[in-house]
Every structure is written in C-alpha cells, then in structure tokens.
Amino acid sequence: MKHTDKYPMSMIVLHSLVALAMIGALLIGWNLSPELMPIHKALGIAVLIFAVLRIANRFRVASHVPASVNSKGSMQYILEKSVHGLLYITMIGAPLFGWLLSNAHGYPANFFGLFSLPTLIAKDPSITHTLKELHELCANVFFCLLILHVAGGVVHLLKEKKNVFKRMMPF
Ligand code: HEM
Ligand code: HEM
Numbered sequence: 001m002k003h004t005d006k007y008p009m010s011m012i013v014l015h016s017l018v019a020l021a022m023i024g025a026l027l028i029g030w031n032l033s034p035e036l037m038p039i040h041k042a043l044g045i046a047v048l049i050f051a052v053l054r055i056a057n058r059f060r061v062a063s064h065v066p067a068s069v070n071s072k073g074s075m076q077y078i079l080e081k082s083v084h085g086l087l088y089i090t091m092i093g094a095p096l097f098g099w100l101l102s103n104a105h106g107y108p109a110n111f112f113g114l115f116s117l118p119t120l121i122a123k124d125p126s127i128t129h130t131l132k133e134l135h136e137l138c139a140n141v142f143f144c145l146l147i148l149h150v151a152g153g154v155v156h157l158l159k160e161k162k163n164v165f166k167r168m169m170p171f
Helices: 009-030 037-060 075-105 125-160 164-168
Strands: 109-111 115-117
Touching: 009 037, 009 075, 009 125, 009 164, 037 075, 037 109, 075 109, 075 125, 125 164
Parallel strands: none
Antiparallel strands: 109 115
C-alpha cells in the first residue's frame, strides 16, 4: 500500500474531534480554576463520548484502514502500535477517572448544565486522593504519548519524506 493511502473520512473526523477536545481538556486541566471546571468537565465528557464512537467506528471500518507505513514487526511498527493502543486507553481512562473523581467529591459529571452522566459512586472523601492521582496519571501519560505520536509523524516526514499527516487530514 502507498503511504498516501488515506484513512476513512469517519476516522479522520473522529480523530480530530477527540484530539481537539482532549488537548483542550488537558490545557484547561493544567490551569484549572472554579470558573473553568464546567468547561473542563464538558470537554472531558465530549472526549469520552467521541472516544466510544471512535472505537466502535474503528471496528466498523477495520477492513478500510490503510496499512502502517512501518513494516510489520519492525521496532517502529511496535512503537507505533503501542503508542496508538495506549492513546486509546488514555482517551477512555482520563475522562472515566475524572467522572469518578467528581462523583467521589459529591458532584455529578455535568455537561454545561444540559445533562449529567449517571452517578457511578457515592460521595466518598476517602478515595478522592487516589482518583485524583489516577486522573492526573492518565493526563500526564497522555501528554507524553502525544509528543511521541506527533514526533513519529515528523520523523517519517524528515527521514523518509513521507507525509503521513495527509493520511489523517480531511483534505
Ligand atoms: C480527556 C479528558 C481529561 C483530561 C486530559 C483531564 C486532565 C486534567 C488535569 C491535567 C487536571 C489537573 C491535575 C490535578 O490537579 O489533579 C484535571 C483535574 C480535574 N479534572 Fe480532569 N481531565 C479530563 C476529563 C475530566 C472529566 C470528564 C472530569 C469530570 C467530569 C474531570 C474532572 C476533573 C476534576 C474534578 C479535577 C480536579 C482535581 C482535584 O483538584 O481534585 N476531568 N484534569
Ligand atoms: C495535533 C495532534 C495530532 C496529529 C498531527 C495526529 C496525527 C495522526 C496521524 C497522521 C495519524 C495516522 C498515522 C498513520 O499514518 O498511520 C494518526 C493516527 C492516530 N492518532 Fe493522531 N494525531 C494527533 C493527535 C492525536 C490525539 C490527541 C490522539 C488521542 C487522543 C490521537 C490518537 C491517534 C490514534 C489512536 C491513531 C491510530 C488510528 C488507528 O489506526 O486506530 N492523535 N494521528
């Protein structure tokens, strides 16, 4: 397969939606204030919803996903697939722990006052510290993966003159 082969449009759109919402949630998380908390939660809930749709869609279009530009079994291939797998885990893990953390604090996971996700656990101050640590861990791991993820694309561009970014762009 050529390196110019594109991802299906449904994957491109969901990749952008998750990426924008999750980078937004991360930037706000780093600068959190009581006024920003509703926006942080809403972006995070959007990540969770888009990520679930994205993973379901990934299975639906599995046979149309272009082959990796890295050769199967190579070091880069294993690195690429590991980073992608861990990104999928953090795009579920980060918002899920945020949701549980809010519930443990005694608040619902509310989306701009429009709706709330179901309350999964009762208010419990004894577990907020652990949930906060897990939430933060997911966010930090996500940030490291994002750097590796984008760096991978840049490496292909510089070393092999392959523009893999075009594969995931709508135009
Ligand atoms: C992709 C999604 C998300 C990312 C990357 C993210 C990232 C972060 C970061 C970096 C912090 C600051 C770290 C800290 O001081 O603990 C934070 C704090 C927080 N986040 Fe998120 N978050 C996400 C989703 C959510 C969601 C969906 C909720 C709840 C519905 C949520 C609720 C909270 C709360 C309550 C805090 C304050 C923690 C505390 O000080 O107790 N987050 N988040
Ligand atoms: C500005 C930032 C980003 C850029 C430029 C970017 C670019 C790309 C590109 C070019 C690909 C296709 C790789 C290939 O050619 O095979 C890709 C795939 C992927 N991206 Fe990103 N991405 C970004 C942000 C993100 C974020 C924030 C996440 C996770 C929340 C993410 C998760 C993924 C995953 C999981 C795949 C693999 C898709 C699959 O085959 O299942 N990306 N990205």
